Amino acid sequence: MNEFKVLTRDSGNAVVMDLHGFLDAHTAPDLEKTFAELIGKGKFNIVVNFDALNYISSAGLGVFMAYIDEVRGNHGDIKLANMQQKVFNVFDLLGFPFLYEIYKDQDEALKKFNSQ
Template sequence: MLTIEKQQENSSYILVLKGEIDASNSVMLDQAMQDLIATGTKSILVDCEGLEYISSAGLGVFMSYLEDFQEQEIDLKIYALSTRVFEVFKILGLDQLISIYANKKAALEA
């Protein structure tokens, strides 16, 4: 089960992810990303404090936007990953491609 909540803080949009992202619901994350891009925002933060699990399909959603974000100068920051979820990002080398922060404060200040 996955819930995605959208919040706005100053000029940044925050996606709050809770639950698990797998092949069956990764399309929800994809749609949420598309919705934020459509707003014209230049700053997207992803709150993963409540994210318990992410499959390769979920990681694929993030990977599929990296080039678009670079071209459109959209800043993507992920924060509050659990150790288990962070390890998955690390194994695939996403920690080198996406800015990952310990908490919301660090992500907003970066």
């Protein structure tokens, strides 16, 4: 079975979410749980590091859509970084680059938060 793992770490005034493995309808609930926990703790500045994410389907994309409104409503954001090309292509097909900030490097995304 394709594994999925999500780890979180604090960085300045933001939290980095490191995604590993395969994000599909089976594993999306794990990501949903992590978002819910962060938001429950009042953490709204979130950088998602896709560096080690090998696969995403619409079930995974749906999780980012589900939480962005609440996060932005609390003056935060979900910024996406370090995507492999094949993962970026899926986001791109659905028009995410118009609605989310997507960075080549997670440090760029963190700088945006830390300069606020």
